[in-house]
Amino acid sequence: MNRKEFLKVSGIGAGSVFAGASILSFISSCNKGGMMNGGMNMQGQAVQVAEGNFNRLLPIPNEVPGFTTLTAQPTTADIKGVSSSVLGYQPNAILGPTIRVNEGASVNINFRNKLSEKSNIHWHGLKIPAEMDGHPESTIEANGSFNYQFTINQRAGLNWYHPHPDGATARQAFLGLAGLFIVNNSEEALLNLPSGNAEIPLVIQDKRFTGSGIDYNPSMMDVMTGYMGETVIVNGVASPFTEVATAYYRLRILNGSNARIYNLAFSNNADLLIIGNDGGLLKSPAAVKSILISPGERLDVLVNFSGLTEGSDVYLESRQFSNAGSVQGKQKFKILRFKIKNIVNDRFSVPTTLASVNSISTSAVTTTRNFVINEMQMSGSGMTGLHKINGKTYDKNRIDETVSANTTELWVFDNTNGQEPHPIHLHAVHFQLLERTGGRGQLTAAESGWKDTVLVLPGEKVKMIVPFAGNAGKFVLHCHNLEHEDDGMMLQYQIS
Numbered sequence: 001m002n003r004k005e006f007l008k009v010s011g012i013g014a015g016s017v018f019a020g021a022s023i024l025s026f027i028s029s030c031n032k033g034g035m036m037n038g039g040m041n042m043q044g045q046a047v048q049v050a051e052g053n054f055n056r057l058l059p060i061p062n063e064v065p066g067f068t069t070l071t072a073q074p075t076t077a078d079i080k081g082v083s084s085s086v087l088g089y090q091p092n093a094i095l096g097p098t099i100r101v102n103e104g105a106s107v108n109i110n111f112r113n114k115l116s117e118k119s120n121i122h123w124h125g126l127k128i129p130a131e132m133d134g135h136p137e138s139t140i141e142a143n144g145s146f147n148y149q150f151t152i153n154q155r156a157g158l159n160w161y162h163p164h165p166d167g168a169t170a171r172q173a174f175l176g177l178a179g180l181f182i183v184n185n186s187e188e189a190l191l192n193l194p195s196g197n198a199e200i201p202l203v204i205q206d207k208r209f210t211g212s213g214i215d216y217n218p219s220m221m222d223v224m225t226g227y228m229g230e231t232v233i234v235n236g237v238a239s240p241f242t243e244v245a246t247a248y249y250r251l252r253i254l255n256g257s258n259a260r261i262y263n264l265a266f267s268n269n270a271d272l273l274i275i276g277n278d279g280g281l282l283k284s285p286a287a288v289k290s291i292l293i294s295p296g297e298r299l300d301v302l303v304n305f306s307g308l309t310e311g312s313d314v315y316l317e318s319r320q321f322s323n324a325g326s327v328q329g330k331q332k333f334k335i336l337r338f339k340i341k342n343i344v345n346d347r348f349s350v351p352t353t354l355a356s357v358n359s360i361s362t363s364a365v366t367t368t369r370n371f372v373i374n375e376m377q378m379s380g381s382g383m384t385g386l387h388k389i390n391g392k393t394y395d396k397n398r399i400d401e402t403v404s405a406n407t408t409e410l411w412v413f414d415n416t417n418g419q420e421p422h423p424i425h426l427h428a429v430h431f432q433l434l435e436r437t438g439g440r441g442q443l444t445a446a447e448s449g450w451k452d453t454v455l456v457l458p459g460e461k462v463k464m465i466v467p468f469a470g471n472a473g474k475f476v477l478h479c480h481n482l483e484h485e486d487d488g489m490m491l492q493y494q495i496s
Contacts (some may be wrong), residue, residue, distance in 0.1 A: 001126065021225040040277050044221035046114040047125070047228040049206070052239025054315075054337040056081070059235050061180065061201065064097040066107035066152075067112040070121065072163070072177055073114040076213075080231065080238045085213030086176035087115070089227050094236040096161070096179025096204060101152055103185035109148045113140045118165050119172060121148060123181060124296060124425070125159030125169045125278055130473020133427055136166035137396050143372060154430075155355070155450075157280030160203075166396065170258055170482035174216045174227060178203065178256050191351050194250040200242065201252045202316075204293075206232050206260045206334060218483060223375060224386060225327045225420065226259020226295075226481040232318075241337035243315075246306045247346035250275075253299040254433040254481045258482040261328050261421060261455070262335070265290035266303065267315040273350065276300030276361070279430040279450025281355035286445035290319055294423035294455040296480035299446055305338065306346055314338045323439055324457050357449050360432055360465045364408040369401060371491075373415040373456065373476075374423055385423075385488045387479065393488025394478075400491040402447055406469045412463050415456040424462075425453040428495070431464040453480055456481075 035044070072090040077086045077094040089096030101107060113119050118141050122134030128150040140146045159181040163172040180201055185205070193199070208229035209214045218227045231238050255262060264272065271287040276297050291394065293299055295358040307312065316336040321329035374388040385393045392400065403409065411431070412442050413424050416438055433443050439460035478490035 005344065005470075044225040044327050046327040047208070047230055047291070048331055048439065049232055050332040051228045051300055051334050052231075054239045054241045054334065056237050058200075058242040059237055061095050061098045061203075061235060065101050066099060066101040066105050066109070067114060068097070068099065070096055070102045070179075071112040071114055072172075078207070079207070079233055079236060084209070085428050086233065089179055089210040094176040096177070097262070098182060099161075100133050100184065100203060101180045103152055103154065103156060103183055105152045107148070107150050107152060110145060111140060112145045112147060113142055115172075116142050117165045118142065119168070119177070120146075120165055121161050122427070122459060123159065123161050123162035124147070124377075125157065125298070126150070126152070126181065127154050127428060127430065127469070127471065129471065130428070130475060132196060133473075133475060134164045135474060136164055136169070136394075136476060139165045139439060146309050152183055154183065155278065155280040156183050156185040157278070158182055158254065158300060160254055160256065160298070162256075167486050170218075170486045171216045172349070173482055174207070174258050175214050178205075180248065180252070181256065187355055192211065192348075193275075194348060198247065199250045199252065201235070202336065203235050203256045204231075204232065204262060205256045210213070213300040223483050223487050224232065225325065226483045228258070228260045228327070232335055239334070241339050243339045243341040244305050245342040245344045245346075246308055246340060247344055248302055248304050248306075248350070249346045251291065251299075251301045251303060253301060255293045255295050255297050255476050257295050259295060260493060261292060261294045261321075261324060262318040263290050263292050263321040264299070265317055267317055267334070270303060270314070273302040273304075274299060274446050275302055277446050277449055278452045283357045284353055284448045285350055285356065286448075288445050291446055292321065292446065292455060293420065293446075294453070294480070295482070296423050296425050296453040302350060305340060308344055310340055312340045313450045314340070323459065328421060337449045360408060360467060362410070362434070362465065364467075365410045366404075366407045366467065368410040368411045368436040370411065373392050373413065373418045376419055377416050385483040387487050387489035389489060391490055392491065394490040394492070396492075398492065399474070399494045402491055403468050403495050405468060405472055405495050408465060408467045410463060411466050412461060413454070413456050414461045416461055418458050421455060421457045421481075422489070423453050423455045423480040424477065425480045426466070426477045428471055428473075429466055429468060431466040434463040434465055437461045468495055489493065
């Protein structure tokens with residue numbers, strides 16, 4: 001990249017408010033890094049995954065009911081065979097417990113903050129009151145506590161929880177603060193889906209390590225692209241394996257990474273039978289060979305291990321993919337080894353119909369809102385605010401959109417001129433996707449039903465229909481690439 005191209009891409013020009021000395025200093029550092037001499041481009045370089053030996057047993061997070069205590073704390077965890085310094089919601093673990101409740105249940109979770117900084121919990125996927133949602137400004141000071149109390153008024157599904165303090169979400173989450181939140185209901189129970197040992201939660205994350213623990217020290221390039229690690233972990237362990245029988249299994253998958261997108265597939269090219277996503281069960285199963293899952297998204301997948309031989313291995317892997325910026329999808333790598341241990345006669349039959357999902361008619365729409373994902377630009381005396389929506393970055397004192405309760409709106413996220421992928425997440429609501437134009441040009445098998453997070457690749461525009469109930473209050477919408485979020489790619493909306 002030459003100087004002229006660099007200035008054009010970076011947005012530094014005659015209208016920039018970047019101080020002259022800062023420009024010279026930044027250009028000098030770029031030259032040293034090779035960015036203008038055929039080396040790293042302005043979107044950085046892909047962080048290559050280093051596969052392990054897949055000889056450590058996959059742990060399953062412990063389960064607790066909706067009345068429990070979560071303590072954010074510095075602790076240690078055995079991730080790669082040695083003790084590593086992490087943050088956790090329980091001692092000696094990088095993941096918090098899985099909270100499992102029934103639809104209609106009352107939840108009372110005491111959060112204790114034993115960090116040296118403020119924190120909170122966002123209940124990602126739960127439609128709960130604003131004061132319980134974990135707004136970036138609703139934080140608990142160090143050594144403080146707060147009781148999260150709410151009622152589960154939504155269908156069965158896989159949700160999760162993680163910190164959400166403004167400017168510190170990415171670091172706290174990357175260092176270990178996360179956990180699953182599963183809702184069950186009677187509609188799901190009637191399907192008799194694989195359960196017990198045949199229902200396997202998989203929290204997929206990538207981490208970057210130093211000698212003493214997880215390293216979180218993003219460069220400017222990491223802020224641009226999102227912070228990624230060389231080590232992929234599942235349920236808190238690097239390169240694990242699990243033993244299975246020749247039967248159907250239900251995989252409850254969360255992409256809990258800060259920024260890395262995975263193109264999930266099986267090494268034997270077996271079908272991934274998608275039965276659910278962020279908002280719960282789909283109308284009917286959908287078979288695919290591979291599927292993209294971006295940070296914050298969830299997948300509910302059936303996989304059939306019948307017909308395989310005892311002692312054989314099958315890997316869950318991430319395959320290469322394109323059109324997702326300069327750092328994503330450049331490498332194929334293994335994630336988890338399934339070892340076939342037992343030959344059994346499985347009597348499970350995949351249901352042809354899963355759940356009732358009523359499509360929302362566009363005739364109900366009262367308002368259309370457009371959200372333009374702006375090309376990355378640098379401005380100001382520091383390297384912040386690179387990522388914007390409608391030309392704005394997050395301001396806690398500004399309400400960007402005001403929505404009337406009990407109305408239905410059409411929201412359009414436009415990444416036509418963007419250079420990077422953005423998983424867009426809306427707090428407080430679930431939505432239905434209507435169409436994707438540009439880029440992939442269509443919705444995927446995992447994007448029917450209800451969603452709360454959607455991946456918008458470069459060149460794409462996505463339309464969604466959003467029903468707003470009577471849940472009044474102040475919420476946020478943001479990119480779930482957590483470095484982008486902390487950099488300001490977040491807006492506030494008010495339901496009133």
